[in-house]
Amino acid sequence: MTDQATESENAEAVTESNPCLSCGACCAHFRVSFYFGELAGEMGGWVPVELTSKVNDFRAAMKGTEAGHGRCVALRGELGKGGVSCSIYQNRPTPCREFDAWLADGTPNPDCQRLRAQLGLAPLPALD
Numbered sequence: 001m002t003d004q005a006t007e008s009e010n011a012e013a014v015t016e017s018n019p020c021l022s023c024g025a026c027c028a029h030f031r032v033s034f035y036f037g038e039l040a041g042e043m044g045g046w047v048p049v050e051l052t053s054k055v056n057d058f059r060a061a062m063k064g065t066e067a068g069h070g071r072c073v074a075l076r077g078e079l080g081k082g083g084v085s086c087s088i089y090q091n092r093p094t095p096c097r098e099f100d101a102w103l104a105d106g107t108p109n110p111d112c113q114r115l116r117a118q119l120g121l122a123p124l125p126a127l128d
């Protein structure tokens with residue numbers, strides 16, 4: 001019982017420090033396409049090829065996101081719930097690495113605010 005409460009509290013603390021771990025909306029909304037040089041294997045990249053689709057001779061996309069408004073095959077968990085996460089976080093493609101919840105000036109990413117609202121999540125606060 002005590003252990004469960006502790007785990008729950010820990011999960012809550014992690015979620016509060018990183019709102020992405022209880023959201024996941026961006027991973028089920030945008031088409032995630034990227035230069036094919038990021039594919040693992042012969043290309044010398046890091047993104048697992050089996051989780052991607054060919055877009056054209058120069059670009060690949062995460063499976064599930066090809067047409068937009070689809071859930072990435074690498075996403076685990078339930079959208080808007082604690083514990084949602086990327087199963088290839090260390091090997092995710094550039095668009096995922098460059099998408100931040102906050103802009104450089106500390107204001108929340110407007111796309112996050114919009115997508116969070118669609119999931120019924122609270123808006124992100126501005127950073128100090």
Ligand code: SF4
Nearest residue numbers: 027072074075086096
């Ligand atoms: S690769 Fe990971 S971070 Fe990128 S869209 Fe898929 S689940 Fe999200």
